[in-house]
Amino acid sequence: MAETLLFNALREALDEEMARDQAVYVIGEDVGHYGGSYKVTKGLYEKYGDMRVKDTPIAENSFTGIAVGSAMTGLRPIIEGMNMGFLLLAFNQIANNAGMLRYTSGGNFKIPMVIRGPGGVGRQLGAEHSQRLEAYFQGVPGLKLVACSTPYNAKGLLKAAIRDDNPVLFFEHVLLYNLKENLPESEYLCRLDKAEVVREGKDVTLLTYSRMRHHCVQAAKTLEKEGYDPEIIDLISLKPLDFETIGASVRKTHRVVIVEECMKSGGVGAELTASINDRLFDELDAPVVRLASQDIPTPYNGLLESLTIVQPQVIVDTVKDMMALQV
Amino acid sequence: MVQERTVPVFSPTATTISREDGLTIYEDMVLGRSFEDKCAEMYYRGKMFGFVHLYNGQEAVSSGVIKSMRSDDFVCSTYRDHVHALSAGVPANQVMAELFGKETGCSKGRGGSMHLFSQEHNLLGGFAFVAEGIPVAAGATYQTKYRREVMGDESADQVTACFFGDGASNNGQFFECLNMAALWKLPIIFVVENNKWAIGMAHERATSQPEVFKKATVFNMAGVEVDGMDVLAVRAEAQEAIARARAGEGPTLIEALTYRFRGHSLADPDELRPKHEKDDWFSRDPIEKLADHLTAHNLATAEELKAIAQRIQATVTESVEFAQSSPEPKPEDLYRFVFAEDV
Numbered sequence: 001m002a003e004t005l006l007f008n009a010l011r012e013a014l015d016e017e018m019a020r021d022q023a024v025y026v027i028g029e030d031v032g033h034y035g036g037s038y039k040v041t042k043g044l045y046e047k048y049g050d051m052r053v054k055d056t057p058i059a060e061n062s063f064t065g066i067a068v069g070s071a072m073t074g075l076r077p078i079i080e081g082m083n084m085g086f087l088l089l090a091f092n093q094i095a096n097n098a099g100m101l102r103y104t105s106g107g108n109f110k111i112p113m114v115i116r117g118p119g120g121v122g123r124q125l126g127a128e129h130s131q132r133l134e135a136y137f138q139g140v141p142g143l144k145l146v147a148c149s150t151p152y153n154a155k156g157l158l159k160a161a162i163r164d165d166n167p168v169l170f171f172e173h174v175l176l177y178n179l180k181e182n183l184p185e186s187e188y189l190c191r192l193d194k195a196e197v198v199r200e201g202k203d204v205t206l207l208t209y210s211r212m213r214h215h216c217v218q219a220a221k222t223l224e225k226e227g228y229d230p231e232i233i234d235l236i237s238l239k240p241l242d243f244e245t246i247g248a249s250v251r252k253t254h255r256v257v258i259v260e261e262c263m264k265s266g267g268v269g270a271e272l273t274a275s276i277n278d279r280l281f282d283e284l285d286a287p288v289v290r291l292a293s294q295d296i297p298t299p300y301n302g303l304l305e306s307l308t309i310v311q312p313q314v315i316v317d318t319v320k321d322m323m324a325l326q327v
Numbered sequence: 328m329v330q331e332r333t334v335p336v337f338s339p340t341a342t343t344i345s346r347e348d349g350l351t352i353y354e355d356m357v358l359g360r361s362f363e364d365k366c367a368e369m370y371y372r373g374k375m376f377g378f379v380h381l382y383n384g385q386e387a388v389s390s391g392v393i394k395s396m397r398s399d400d401f402v403c404s405t406y407r408d409h410v411h412a413l414s415a416g417v418p419a420n421q422v423m424a425e426l427f428g429k430e431t432g433c434s435k436g437r438g439g440s441m442h443l444f445s446q447e448h449n450l451l452g453g454f455a456f457v458a459e460g461i462p463v464a465a466g467a468t469y470q471t472k473y474r475r476e477v478m479g480d481e482s483a484d485q486v487t488a489c490f491f492g493d494g495a496s497n498n499g500q501f502f503e504c505l506n507m508a509a510l511w512k513l514p515i516i517f518v519v520e521n522n523k524w525a526i527g528m529a530h531e532r533a534t535s536q537p538e539v540f541k542k543a544t545v546f547n548m549a550g551v552e553v554d555g556m557d558v559l560a561v562r563a564e565a566q567e568a569i570a571r572a573r574a575g576e577g578p579t580l581i582e583a584l585t586y587r588f589r590g591h592s593l594a595d596p597d598e599l600r601p602k603h604e605k606d607d608w609f610s611r612d613p614i615e616k617l618a619d620h621l622t623a624h625n626l627a628t629a630e631e632l633k634a635i636a637q638r639i640q641a642t643v644t645e646s647v648e649f650a651q652s653s654p655e656p657k658p659e660d661l662y663r664f665v666f667a668e669d670v
Contacts, residue, residue, distance in 0.1 A: 022478050051477050057510075062462040062503035069466020072451060073401070075473060092459055103664045105444035105452065106435025110667040142665050165667035 001182040009151040013158035028080035064090035081117030085131035098167040099142040116170035127297035145238035151181040156190030195245040201231035204255040219315035254285040264292035337560035356386040359410035382410040384588035387613035391561025401487040403464035406441035423646035429653035458498035464489035468513040494525030514572035540582035555585030
C-alpha cells in the first residue's frame with residue numbers, strides 16, 4: 001500500500017495504460033511540457049514523447065475533433081480539458097461526433113476515447129471556471145458519464161474508462177486533487193457502471209457524487225451522533241445510472257435525498273428524481289428531495305459562493321426534517 | 328456585379344492521362360451525375376426524405392482528387408457527400424439504400440443523405456454541420472503519423488482528403504486545423520470546393536479574402552487554386568498534393584473553383600443566383616470537357632463513352648431496385664449501435 005494523492009492516482013492510471021497499450025495517447029492544452037494544469041500528466045511527456053502527450057494550440061473544438069478522428073481510425077485518445085468548462089467550446093465535437101457518430105454510421109465506427117479534466121465549483125474561481133458539464137452532456141446519446149471522488153476510484157475508474165470502447169466523459173473535481181489514500185500496489189480496475197455504497201444505513205438514502213460525497217460523509221458523522229443512520233451512495237456513473245444499487249437502497253430506506261453540485265434546473269438530480277419516480281415510486285415514503293446548487297452563475301465572492309452550493313449542515317437539516325415526517 | 332475570377336489555365340496534352348485512367352475517371356463522373364439525377368427524381372417521387380444536397384456540376388473535384396488516391400487512403404466529406412462516397416468506392420446500391428433509409432445502406436439507414444459512412448472504404452463521413460469534418464479528417468491523419476512514428480508501422484503512409492465548401496472556409500475549425508496540420512506536418516489535403524454560394528450567402532459577401540487558397544500561405548502551407556470544372560487540372564494538383572503528403576512534407580490547400588448546377592438542397596428555391604451566372608457555368612460542364620479531351624486525343628470514341636453512360640444508367644437503375652426491395656431496419660434494433668458493444 002502506498003499513500004497517494006488523487007492527482008497522482010490519475011497520473012498512475014495514465015502511465016500504466018500508456019505503458020500497456022501503444023494506441024493510448026493524451027492530447028490537450030499544456031499536457032506535455034507543462035505537465036497538466038493540475039499536474040496529472042507530469043512526467044509523461046518525458047517518458048512517452050511528443051506524439052503521445054500532445055500539446056495543442058488553444059482550439060478545443062478542433063483538437064477534440066482530431067481525437068475523434070484518431071479514435072475512429074484505431075487510436076485511444078485521452079483528452080484533458082485544462083478546465084472541463086473549456087470543453088463547452090468543444091460541445092459540437094463531443095455531442096455530434098464523439099456521442100452520436102457510432103449510431104449515425106450504423107456501427108461503422110467506434111470511438112474509444114476519454115475526455116477528462118477538472119470541473120465543479122472550486123474556491124472563488126468565478127463562474128466560467130466553476131462549471132458542472134455533466135448537466136449539459138447527460139442528454140447526449142452514446143456518451144458515458146463517470147465522476148470519480150477518491151484516489152482509489154479515480155485510478156481504477158480512469159483505467160477502466162481508457163479500456164472502454166465508448167466515449168467516456170470523466171469528471172474530476174478541482175477541490176479533490178489533493179485527497180490522500182493508501183492504494184494497492186497491484187493493478188486494479190473499477191467498474192464504470194457501478195455505484196459505490198459509501199456508508200450503509202437504514203433511514204434514508206443519500207444519492208451523491210464527486211465532491212458532494214464528502215459533504216455527505218461529513219453530514220453523516222453529525223447525523224450519526226444524533227441517532228440517525230443514513231446510507232450514502234456515490235453514483236460514480238452519472239449515465240447510465242446504476243439502478244440496481246439505487247433500487248436496492250431505496251427498497252431498504254424508502255427515503256431519498258439527492259445531493260449534487262449541479263444547478264437544480266436540468267441537473268443530474270432532476271433526471272435522477274424523474275427516474276426514481278418512474279421506477280420506484282411505490283417504495284417511497286416521502287417525496288424525493290433534491291439538494292442542488294442555486295440556479296445562478298457561480299459568484300466570485302466567497303460568502304455568496306458558499307451559499308450557492310450545498311453545505312453539510314443543509315444535508316443534516318434536510319435528513320432530520322424528512323425523518324420527522326414519519327408515515 | 329462581382330467579376331468572375333480568372334480561372335488558372337491548364338493545358339493538357341495527349342499524354343496527360345492514359346486511356347485507362349481517362350475512362351475510369353469518366354465513368355466515375357458519369358456515375359456521380361447520373362446518381363444525383365436519380366436522387367432528384369426519387370426525392371420528388373417521395374422515396375427519400377430530409378435534406379438532400381446534390382453534387383451536379385462539381386464532379387471534377389471528387390473524381391479528380393479521390394481517383395488519384397489509393398484505396399487505403401481516407402476521404403472525409405460534408406452533407407454533400409453522395410458522390411464522394413461513390414468515388415471512394417462505396418457501391419451505388421449501398422448509397423441509394425441509405426438514402427431510402429434501408430438496413431442495407433452504408434450507414435444501415437441510421438444516417439441518411441448527410442451521414443454516409445463506410446469503414447470498409449475509409450469514408451470517415453458524412454458530416455452535416457459545416458466544417459465539423461475538418462478536425463475529424465485531421466485526426467485520421469494524426470493517426471497515420473502516429474502509427475508510423477510511435478508504433479513503427481512503415482506501411483502507415485495513408486493520405487486523407489478533406490472536402491468542404493467555401494462556406495466552411497470562414498469557420499474557426501478551418502483555420503484551427505490548417506494551423507495544426509501545417510505545424511505537425513499532417514498528411515492531409517484540404518479541398519475547398521468553392522461553388523460560390525453558401526445556400527444564399529454569396530462567397531464575396533462572406534469573406535474579406537475570397538481567394539481561399541491564399542489563406543494557406545499564412546500557415547506556411549502550400550495553397551493552390553485550380554479550375555474545378557476541369558478534372559485533369561484537379562487531378563494534376565491532387566497528385567502533387569498527395570505525393571507531398573505521403574512523403575511527410577505536410578498538407579496542401581487546394582481551392583477548386585466550381586459550381587453546383589442545382590440549388591443548395593432539393594428544398595432550396597434557388598432564387599438568388601443570377602441566370603447569366605448559371606448559364607456561364609453550365610456551359611463549362613466538366614463531364615463534357617473530359618469527353619472532349621478523350622475524343623480529341625483519340626483516347627476514346629464517342630460510342631465508347633456512350634456505352635459507359637448506358638452501363639452507368641443501368642447501375643443507377645439497379646441501385647434503386649436494390650434500395651426499394653431492401654428491408655427496413657428492425658424495430659427491435661432501435662437502440663442498436665448507441666454503444667460500441669452493439670455490432
